[in-house]
Amino acid sequence: MATQKTSAADFLPDRINLKSLREAAAQCRGCELYRHATQTVFGAGPRRAGLLMVGEMPGDQEDLQGKPFVGPAGRLLDEAITAAGLDRDDVYLTNAVKHFRWEPRGKRRLHKTPSARQVEACKPWLQAEMLVVKPPIVVCLGATAAKALMGKDFRITQQRGELLVSSWADWTIATHHPSAVLRAPEHQERERLRGELVDDLHLAAQQLFRVTGRPAGEHGSARERRSARHRAGGGSG
Numbered sequence: 001m002a003t004q005k006t007s008a009a010d011f012l013p014d015r016i017n018l019k020s021l022r023e024a025a026a027q028c029r030g031c032e033l034y035r036h037a038t039q040t041v042f043g044a045g046p047r048r049a050g051l052l053m054v055g056e057m058p059g060d061q062e063d064l065q066g067k068p069f070v071g072p073a074g075r076l077l078d079e080a081i082t083a084a085g086l087d088r089d090d091v092y093l094t095n096a097v098k099h100f101r102w103e104p105r106g107k108r109r110l111h112k113t114p115s116a117r118q119v120e121a122c123k124p125w126l127q128a129e130m131l132v133v134k135p136p137i138v139v140c141l142g143a144t145a146a147k148a149l150m151g152k153d154f155r156i157t158q159q160r161g162e163l164l165v166s167s168w169a170d171w172t173i174a175t176h177h178p179s180a181v182l183r184a185p186e187h188q189e190r191e192r193l194r195g196e197l198v199d200d201l202h203l204a205a206q207q208l209f210r211v212t213g214r215p216a217g218e219h220g221s222a223r224e225r226r227s228a229r230h231r232a233g234g235g236s237g
């Protein structure tokens with residue numbers, strides 16, 4: 001009888017690159033979420049992206065298409081990325097959890113927030129993506145991603161929009177998930193959240209430029225980044 005798998009760590013490939021990770025993640029059974037999802041939705045973007053953005057998990061459209069951020073939230077994120085002076089092609093996009101968790105509501109599949117245990121089980125994929133991409137800046141989109149990366153006590157309501165030092169990258173910043181912007185019932189509230197999302201991404205873009213001296217997607221080697229940071233007079237804090 002097969003051994004019970006409890007985490008994505010059991011499915012990591014021996015040689016780690018984005019292709020091998022994507023192929024291995026397609027077979028992941030590290031938690032129960034694969035059972036009712038169409039497919040694994042792995043991260044997408046260039047291996048040397050300047051920014052790595054982490055959302056919560058794929059939604060209905062992402063689950064069907066097998067790509068992150070292709071539904072309505074993805075379109076809003078595209079707009080915010082452009083408004084912040086970034087290019088989506090220069091950003092690596094992924095999620096804290098790689099399978100869609102949902103519950104039926106009539107004929108619709110309604111998003112259901114992944115549990116802390118499922119986020120933890122899926123974390124080896126995120127850690128491996130970070131190891132390969134080595135982004136200077138990580139952007140957490142929403143509370144699930146922020147807690148996954150910054151710890152369970154992280155409060156996005158209090159620390160949103162701050163450039164923080166973490167073990168994941170030179171700089172980490174948390175902002176609203178685009179789905180949270182879309183869910184706001186009032187137009188005025190949606191506009192406020194959308195403005196904050198753009199402002200936070202703009203701050204990330206500015207910091208990327210400070211750290212690397214280049215726009216997103218062209219951030220060069222870690223050595224070049226250290227040298228650019230030194231020139232800019234920035235420390236690690």
Ligand code: SF4
Binds near residue numbers: 032033034097099122
């Ligand atoms: S959600 Fe993550 S850990 Fe769970 S089965 Fe999918 S890829 Fe594996």
